[in-house]
Amino acid sequence: MxxxxxxxxxxxxxxxxxxxxxxxxxxxxxxxxxxxxxxxxxxxxxxxxxxxxxxxxxxxxxxxxxxxxxxxxxxxxxxxxxxxxxxxxxxxxxxxxxxxxxxDTALDEAICAELAALPPAEAGPCLNERLASGLRPTLxxxxxxxxxxxxxxxxxxxxxxxxxxxxxxxxxxxxxxxxxxxxxxxxxxxxxxxxxxxxxxxxxxxxxxxxxxxxxxxxxxxxxxxxxxxxxxxxxxxxxxxxxxxxxxxxRGAAAIARLGPVRTGAARRRGTDTAEASAAALAAGLPLRPGYAVMSGATGITAPTAAEAAFLAGLRAAGPEQGPVRHTADLIGHAIEAAFPANLALAALAVQAGAAPQVLVTGFGAWRGEALALVEPA
Structure with missing residues (x-):
């Protein structure tokens, strides 16, 4: 950069x-x-x-x-x-x-109910006909x-x-x-x-x-x-x-809310040694973490990726520098899938602007796949 x-x-x-x-x-x-x-x-x-x-x-x-x-x-x-x-x-x-x-949930339910009442040989042609006639092009x-x-x-x-x-x-x-x-x-x-x-x-x-x-x-x-x-x-x-x-x-005389540091993403297969924890650890290599940095966690609450994130953060703590509090944003706003990482960055920027942390590490461990890290700090 x-x-x-x-x-x-x-x-x-x-x-x-x-x-x-x-x-x-x-x-x-x-x-x-x-x-x-x-x-x-x-x-x-x-x-x-x-x-x-x-x-x-x-x-x-x-x-x-x-x-x-x-x-x-x-x-x-x-x-x-x-x-x-x-x-x-x-x-x-x-x-x-x-x-x-x-x-269109109502249409989906109607089609499923109709197909359930038909012999298997008639279900396919019926589905094709309903898809051609029941769905508007604008849908x-x-x-x-x-x-x-x-x-x-x-x-x-x-x-x-x-x-x-x-x-x-x-x-x-x-x-x-x-x-x-x-x-x-x-x-x-x-x-x-x-x-x-x-x-x-x-x-x-x-x-x-x-x-x-x-x-x-x-x-x-x-x-x-x-x-x-x-x-x-x-x-x-x-x-x-x-x-x-x-x-x-x-x-243009615009003020900064916060500075966006490195943003890194990966996609482990989450099989064998290609784990989410290992993927995140590789992404974290060389990150300029400051003592007392906070964590804005994108943990979903699903067992495997949430455990992988916890293990990754424990590894960061062991390697230093000193780690501050970990905040699960899903406890406030839920997990917003595509919007989750941008929302967590926004929350991190607000926390930094308020002086709540000298630096915030934002994490993302997808429900199925996808790992991400970003640093947010004062400008």
């Missing part, structure tokens, strides 16, 4: 609410907002109440977006406002981490992952280069890594990067439940879940960061 990268704007919305102040207060001693009823037996951190008109003024734009897209577009606008960067959007690079769109368009980036470009006018990454937690970490690397290489002075996830989706909950990864029953913190067998509690969140080179920010 050839130039220092500053975080100059944060757009953060979660079940706690929106904006830096509500999340800074939560870091100082807030309680999570949890819905234990709507998707029982699986608790989720629900969608917050948002004044969408402030960031997405056209109702037509709001109607054509799915909830996670509205959430992400809203958070992107919050980041632009926080950075005072509305006048810079024409040349601003955009990097977005996104999953697939939301399913397929609404499920495209890159529509979040498209909506941000349309609503907020961000018209520099645009990239969308898919791949669960690793997409969010790689989005930040790529955006920061492009800035440091001198390809631009400013970028908007982040992701969004809506937890209140039966289609996603069923996918995670089928692999045995979800926590069942009343909400409990990550550490208590780990002791009781582990499990994931998904969180609704969107997080966008305005990243700038130091020279670009200084030239």
């Amino acid at each position: 050839t130039e220092s990268i500053w975080i100059t704007g944060i757009g953060l919305a979660s079940s706690l609410g929106e904006g830096p102040e509500v999340h800074r207060a939560a870091l100082a001693g807030g309680r999570p907002v949890v819905d234990d009823v709507s998707f029982a037996p699986y608790p989720v951190h629900p969608m917050p109440a948002l004044d969408l008109d402030r960031q997405i003024p056209k109702r037509g734009d709001q109607r054509q977006m799915e909830p996670w897209q509205r959430l992400g577009t809203h958070a992107a606008g919050l980041a632009l406002d926080h950075a005072g960067a509305r006048a810079l959007v024409a040349d601003m690079h955009l990097v977005v981490a996104a999953g697939g769109g939301e399913r 397929f368009l609404a499920q495209l992952s890159n529509l979040l980036a498209g909506n941000i470009s349309i609503v907020h006018g961000v018209t520099g280069s645009s990239r969308t990454l898919m791949g669960e937690e690793e997409a969010g970490a790689d989005a930040v890594r790529i955006a920061a690397a492009r800035l440091a290489e001198g390809r631009s002075g400013i970028a908007l990067v982040g992701g969004a996830y809506a937890a209140g989706r039966w289609d996603m909950l069923l996918l995670y439940a089928a692999s045995g990864q979800l926590w069942r029953g009343p909400w409990t913190p990550v550490a208590a879940r780990q002791a009781a067998g582990g499990g994931l509690v998904t969180g609704t969140a969107a997080a966008f960061l305005v990243l700038e080179t130091e020279s670009h920010a200084r030239a």
